[in-house]
Amino acid sequence: MNNDLTGKVAYITGGSKGIGYGIAQTLLDKGMKVAITSRTLEAAQKAAASLNADPSKLLALESEVSSLAAETKAIGATIAHFGQLDVLVANAGVGHFASIENITEQEWKDTIDTNLTGVFNSVKASLEALKQSKGYIITIASLAGTNFFENGSAYNASKFGLVGFSQAIMLDLRKYGIKVTTIMPGSVATYFNNHVPAATDAWKIQPEDIGQMVADLLQMNPRTLPSKIEVRPTIPGK
Numbered sequence: 001m002n003n004d005l006t007g008k009v010a011y012i013t014g015g016s017k018g019i020g021y022g023i024a025q026t027l028l029d030k031g032m033k034v035a036i037t038s039r040t041l042e043a044a045q046k047a048a049a050s051l052n053a054d055p056s057k058l059l060a061l062e063s064e065v066s067s068l069a070a071e072t073k074a075i076g077a078t079i080a081h082f083g084q085l086d087v088l089v090a091n092a093g094v095g096h097f098a099s100i101e102n103i104t105e106q107e108w109k110d111t112i113d114t115n116l117t118g119v120f121n122s123v124k125a126s127l128e129a130l131k132q133s134k135g136y137i138i139t140i141a142s143l144a145g146t147n148f149f150e151n152g153s154a155y156n157a158s159k160f161g162l163v164g165f166s167q168a169i170m171l172d173l174r175k176y177g178i179k180v181t182t183i184m185p186g187s188v189a190t191y192f193n194n195h196v197p198a199a200t201d202a203w204k205i206q207p208e209d210i211g212q213m214v215a216d217l218l219q220m221n222p223r224t225l226p227s228k229i230e231v232r233p234t235i236p237g238k
Contacts, residue, residue: 003219003221004031005027005030005031005215005218005219006030006032007032007033008032008033008087008218009032009035009078009083009084009085009087010023010032010033010034010086010087011034011035011037011074011075011078011089011126012024012027012089013037013063013065013122014037014038014091014092014093015034015035015036015038015044015091016036016038016046016047017043017047018188018207019091019140019188019210019211020036020089020140021036021047021050021051021207022207022208022210022211023089023091023207023211023214024058025211026208026211026212026214026215027087027215028051028057028058030215032087033056033057033058033082034059035058035061035077035081035082036048036059036060036061037061037063037065037092038060038062039063040062041062044060044062047060059077059078059081061077061078065090065092065118065121066113066114067121068121070121071118071121071122071125071126072125074125075125075126076125079129084132085129085133085135086130086133086135086136087135087136087218088123088130088135088138089138089140090118090119090122090138090139090140091140092114092118093115093118093140093158094114094115095111095155096108096110096111096154096155097151097152097154097155098151098154099151099153100153103153103154108153111155111157112158114158115155115158115159115161115162116157116158116161116165119162123137123169130178131176131178134176134177135178135179136178136179136180136217137173137178137181138182139162139166139180139181139183140182140183141162141163142159142184143184143232144156144160145159145162146160146163146230148160162182163182163184166227166228167180167182167227167228170225170227174225179217179222180225180227181217181225181226181228182227182229183210183229183231184231185205185231185232186230186231186232187204187232187233188205188207188210189204189205189206203235204233205231205232209231
């Protein structure tokens with residue numbers, strides 16, 4: 001991928017808030033065209049208005065990543081609108097945390113369908129376009145993808161699976177000139193799991209920090225592929 005990002009097109013799942021929103025803002029600032037999705041069109045449009053970007057460079061879409069048909073439709077709309085697709089950022093995620101005794105079947109299903117199957121759907125729907133552009137797939141996993149914890153059975157399973165999936169497709173897709181990186185953040189100041197960011201979150205990684213990391217990856221020399229990145233706050237949480 002050329003180091004100049006101007007005019008490149010990114011599709012970001014879960015782009016209406018948190019990490020996805022931070023990535024969208026950074027890529028827009030770099031001159032890219034960006035499509036963001038949310039489970040509702042209202043949420044996507046509200047985020048797009050807040051991003052305050054040139055309307056010709058920003059597209060708000062409704063999509064449910066757990067549905068391959070929905071992702072195929074949204075990615076098709078992105079390509080129809082912008083004429084190409086260069087970057088997929090598979091960011092959408094949910095968290096249900098409970099012991100194996102208490103977690104429900106629906107919570108398990110929602111976690112796996114969104115965090116793991118959802119990424120599969122986004123990749124499958126975008127693959128032919130990314131082959132044409134020799135593009136980049138970036139999945140947003142978590143340190144929970146290598147570090148298990150109490151009450152984390154569903155979330156750990158989804159993120160361990162996502163790390164493995166991402167690394168396997170990295171090997172599958174190199175022959176097409178497609179790069180794949182999974183980013184594994186620790187504590188990020190977002191609305192994840194109903195948390196409301198506050199001044200006390202200043203020690204955490206900020207969404208724009210992940211956005212800068214994505215931009216840095218996209219601008220790296222094409223011969224170099226950081227396939228898995230762990231990122232933590234400098235100061236341990238209290």
